[in-house]
Amino acid sequence: MEYFGVFNQVLTLFLLVCAGYAARRSGVIDDAMTTGTCRFLVNCALPALIISSMMVPFSADLLSACGGMLVITGIFYGVSLVIALLLPLLIRAPLAEQGTYAFLLLFSNTGFMGFPVVQTIFGDEGLFYAAIFNLPFNLLVFSVGIILLTRHRGGDEGRFDPVILLNPGIIAVLIGFLIFVIPISLPVAVSGAVTALGSVTTPLSMIVIGAMLARIEPSEIFAGWRVYVVSGARLLLLPLVVWAVLSPFIHDPYLLGIPVVMAAMPAAANAAILAEEYRADTQLASQGVFISTLFCTLTIPFVAVLLV
Template sequence: MDVKVVNEVIILSLMMMVGVFARKKDIITKETVGSLSDFLLKVTLPAMVLTSFNYSYSEKMVKNAEDIFIYAAILQIGLILFSKLLTFKNKDNAKKVLRFIIIFSNSGFMGYPVLEGIFGKIGIFYAAIFNIPYNIFMFSVGIMIYTEKSDLKTTKEVVLNPAIIATVIGFLMFLFSIKMPYTLYTAASAVGAMTTPLSMILVGAMLAEVKLKDIFSGVLVYYGCFLRLILVPIFTVLLLKILHTDNLIIQICAIIEAMPAAVVASVFAQKYRADTELAARIIFMSTIMSMFTIPAVTLFLKYII
């Protein structure tokens, strides 16, 4: 498992370096970053979400899925409140980024391979179920954190968001054992597979705007990494323990919440004009630091559960 985590972190870091190189050489322009961000959020991410539900119906899986769904939703609500408490003194643009990275981990891009390494192929299914409330909150509360709006227009955008639509369709397909035709599934999988490299390349392109010495400077970056990698997993375990949650569910949720900052944090920061530089720096630093913190969290779980 430790080797799996280290390999994933190295792979993601190399992808980020590709983005840095492409931006430095002006292969990716400032305008391109915005367009690619939209392409990721509206096309590749929904495709990845939709294809993650391509499983046959099973009563045991449905029972586990129900539990994961419920506790994942409770956890998201708890983190929304927790994030307010931890960031009330920060400046507005920084506060938006910090709140977002506290609530939302890199559950899709790193959560899937890490859970697969621990639980096998079924780990991907568990991650997909966890990501249902995760995606709903990310594309609703997450957007509202950045825009500070909760009007009818924002609600409409949330409901009609391609990732939310893909989540609903995917779950219904699982419940009714509806399989996508081979050609459609293969095409959607290929498009969805672009999500991870594209998102990391975009983060790298955003990092290219920051001077190297500035990436490692500033208390906020380390504060954000501490919250995301250490405090949030501990909060997750304590909250679910209080709720007398099954040990399997605690493990799944805690491991997912031990992931580094969601790469979408910088995509949203770019789209909604928040502190893009801070978001990119926290994503970079938390991804590197997770090489050490994720194994530490899994070790912690062995003793606490």
């Protein structure tokens, strides 16, 4: 494994966040453009990325591999959910912030940052397993994730509108699964367009997060001790717990190593993007993504060296 290869992948994405911050501060982009770009990401680019990641040839071996990894992913999210719900209570987070902290803990940047890091560590074969691992993420982030972000939102506290589950993210998962299982061969031009549209998600998301951070006063970006505790748990506690739970039973380097590496990713960029789209705490979500992405330049290579 190349330590500096992992470091450079992480640093590249962090620099894109800095570029977005500078663009907003200098007036190159404004709040209206940031909000509009968020809507584009949630409703167009992210769904395209989900569908393109599932456009792979169907085979029995592939289906079997999917089953094993999906079981492990279920364990992964079960463990993560317990920590995500308990830690905000332990640090006595205000009620309005608990859902955002839970989202930051439960969902890591598996797609935007996880894929290039896994490819650096495990190669192309590892990337295939990572794509399987990421399938439940797309379903959960657009269902459980939205519920967490909106459950204590201002006057909507305690209310849940099931209509939010009928969103482009979940629809994209269903379409992608049908394309994989039936299977459906899309015309070259269509598949190329979907792949190209999805490919803009990673850089554009990082830039938008930086633009969102520019709304916050510089003195407040690093303010508040709870976000550091949550970021530390996100980057170090969760991968260690996942490794401790899985390692006694799983010895395959892909089935063990990939969940651990994915758990070591910073908070999902979707936190800030979905918070903006669904009128949740965008400032706290952006701050959590920024802080965890900042420190992951050190922690991801550290976890990879120790656990993989």
